Amino acid sequence: MMAKIATVITDMFEDVEYTDPAQAFQDAGHEVVTIEKEAGKQVEGKQGEATVTIDKGIDGVSPGDFDALFIPGGFSPDILRADDRFVAFAKHFMDEMKPVFAICHGPQLLITARTLDGRGATGFKSIQVDMENAGAKFKDEEVFVCQNQLVTSRTPDDLPAFKRESLNVLAS
Secondary structure (H helix, E strand, C coil), X not given: CCCEEEEECCCCECHHHHHHHHHHHHHCCCEEEXXXXXXXXXXXXXXXXXXXXXXXXXXXXXXXXXXXXXXXCECHHHHHCCCHHHHHHHHHHHHCCCCEEEECCCHHHHHHCCCCCCCEECCCHHHHHHHHHCCCEECCCCEEEECXXXXXXXXXXXXXXXXXXXXXXXXX
């Protein structure tokens, strides 16, 4: 079964943390839908290597329309978590136990949604204490899969494992 993957993203995302998994998802036959404040807007990666044209505005989507959530890292998740609409959107996937893929700083959105309490997860070293304060059981591993639902990784170096485990969850 092919999944429809909501991807919440805005300016200053970590280029390869979006482009690499998005390509892997598409290559496996899944649909990747980018979501920001407004459809048609162009957002820029912080390395200047990737530009993404947004498919849908947050007000035009419902979490129920999607099978999974993908949160690339960089500064994007920190910017998005200041907007309650994105926090509520992410919270829905966690509450409903739908697949969530968050790399590097991606878990920041899950911290703000208060959805990491008691969950095993990893992320970029600088957010480890924030994740622990949010109740996460922090794992310093290249990828950690919690309850065959939440897939987290630390850095771009972990992308091969992140993509592999994300695709495994989508296939299960």
